[in-house]
Amino acid sequence: MRSIALTVMRWIAAIVAVAVGCAAAHAGRKTKSPKTRLNMPPGWTWPPSAKMKSDGQQCLARLTELGVTWEKGPATPKIVTPILLPKMAIGGVKLTSMWKKGPFPMDCYFALAFAERGAAAMRAAGVAEIRFAGIHDYRNVAGKNILSRHALGLAMDAFEFVDDNGDKHVVKTDYRDGDETLWTIEDNINDTGAFRLLLTPGNDPKHHYDHFHFEARTNTEAVVRRSARAAGPRDQASSN
Numbered sequence: 001m002r003s004i005a006l007t008v009m010r011w012i013a014a015i016v017a018v019a020v021g022c023a024a025a026h027a028g029r030k031t032k033s034p035k036t037r038l039n040m041p042p043g044w045t046w047p048p049s050a051k052m053k054s055d056g057q058q059c060l061a062r063l064t065e066l067g068v069t070w071e072k073g074p075a076t077p078k079i080v081t082p083i084l085l086p087k088m089a090i091g092g093v094k095l096t097s098m099w100k101k102g103p104f105p106m107d108c109y110f111a112l113a114f115a116e117r118g119a120a121a122m123r124a125a126g127v128a129e130i131r132f133a134g135i136h137d138y139r140n141v142a143g144k145n146i147l148s149r150h151a152l153g154l155a156m157d158a159f160e161f162v163d164d165n166g167d168k169h170v171v172k173t174d175y176r177d178g179d180e181t182l183w184t185i186e187d188n189i190n191d192t193g194a195f196r197l198l199l200t201p202g203n204d205p206k207h208h209y210d211h212f213h214f215e216a217r218t219n220t221e222a223v224v225r226r227s228a229r230a231a232g233p234r235d236q237a238s239s240n
């Protein structure tokens with residue numbers, strides 16, 4: 001009897017050991033592959049909160065006010081307020097896809113950054129058309145475990161710009177040659193403050209040697225220069 005009890009005890013001990021080992025292995029695996037960081041604007045969550053949804057509605061109203069033609073976009077992960085631009089134009093600047101066919105869903109705040117300040121900055125640089133490769137793209141930042149703002153529909157990769165004379169300015173070949181239009185775009189867009197990031201061959205030669213990455217600020221990241229505040233965003237936009 002005693003030896004049977006001992007055998008049972010040994011079996012139980014062995015099973016517990018295996019179970020503990022498995023748990024440890026799982027824990028180990030978890031720490032080896034960290035979860036993707038969402039990289040949301042401050043105060044943003046996924047799924048979107050009620051506040052984010054109502055802010056999105058205000059953004060849409062503002063787009064309408066600024067004369068942008070938009071329509072509701074398809075539900076797209078992780079775009080909070082998805083819209084489409086049927087005319088693919090904002091503030092007198094055409095948006096042309098270079099390779100892919102649309103539709104191109106984007107967050108309302110991306111369009112708003114251009115409608116309020118970005119498009120005027122492009123027009124001031126003599127740009128009539130932006131030739132882009134992509135807007136929404138569900139992926140991480142290159143080489144990092146951080147979700148790209150492309151995944152939120154808040155960024156665009158532009159490879160070429162066409163000016164009012166119809167001349168093309170190619171980032172890959174012309175930026176390093178000191179192309180005035182490309183450099184003016186960079187200065188003007190940075191001056192607007194409407195963009196959280198503008199990556200170019202000048203500030204990120206490794207990943208952005210051939211395109212400009214425009215990343216819009218959202219309502220919770222907004223900054224407005226004092227001089228622009230005095231002029232009022234509406235006055236600026238009306239000069240588009």
Ligand SMILES: [Zn+2]
Pocket residue numbers: 150155156157213214
């Ligand atoms: Zn990009």
